């Protein structure tokens with residue numbers, strides 16, 4: 383696409399109940415894409431598979447080609463769908479979008495041995511353990527504090543020959559890191575089939591053999607086979623699911639195994655710690671922003 387090509391954008395303010403109707407209507411009017419944005423700073427915690435929660439107040443931005451006459455749309459849009467007077471169309475200069483996107487992701491060092499590197503950059507330290515990982519549909523690029531804290535803990539703790547469970551594996555980043563750090567066998571578990579596909583794909587890109595990193599749904603028989611044998615169980619999910627999963631995660635641990643939990647906020651730590659005690663004693667091992675990492679094991 384040439385640098386001189388231009389696009390136009392229309393931005394509307396609406397509430398979540400009206401988003402579907404407005405979005406459908408904008409596509410009918412020739413929109414090429416529609417983007418939704420939070421108007422406030424309302425956190426949407428991780429949805430279950432198939433769920434798409436929305437913020438209460440939403441900006442809906444529609445992209446049109448440069449030759450569309452957008453003025454009539456501003457008067458045609460049903461009044462009850464939008465709040466306030468929509469702004470005039472904005473003209474956008476074309477840019478090299480792939481580069482704009484790629485510029486947001488850089489190699490990141492995690493602890494002493496590990497680097498997470500996007501595929502379009504050369505690893506800064508070729509002698510380090512470099513995990514190649516590009517942003518995709520599954521969670522886990524290393525940019526989120528919860529993932530970063532787990533990676534640093536694995537970097538410090540995983541010793542050669544360990545057996546590691548990555549519960550809620552997403553992109554597979556933690557399981558792959560564990561395998562590359564020397565774990566002999568890794569079990570990745572996720573209730574989202576897309577995450578399992580992403581984990582297997584990323585494992586292959588990082589030369590981690592499927593025999594070394596199995597990825598399964600939570601009802602897989604393999605999970606029972608792992609009972610009582612994991613040297614490390616790492617789960618970066620959310621406080622609620624971590625509490626629900628406590629018996630399953632503890633059952634996976636070997637008697638001297640270590641548990642790493644992330645995805646919880648500082649003010650949720652006490653509740654999560656209580657759900658695992660006894661027999662597992664957990665404490666806050668690290669905090670980044672409002673997120674904490676819990677680490678511990680059986681007494």
Ligand SMILES: C[S@@+](CC[C@H](N)C(=O)[O-])C[C@H]1O[C@@H](n2cnc3c(N)ncnc32)[C@H](O)[C@@H]1O
Pocket residue numbers: 428520521522523524528529532548549550551552553554555556571572573574577600618619623627645
């Ligand atoms: C925050 S992501 C973490 C991804 C990756 N492990 C990381 O640290 O970046 C949480 C993952 O847990 C999965 N998940 C959520 N609830 C789960 C459950 N009850 N059982 C298994 N997986 C679950 C989600 O599908 C998602 O892929």
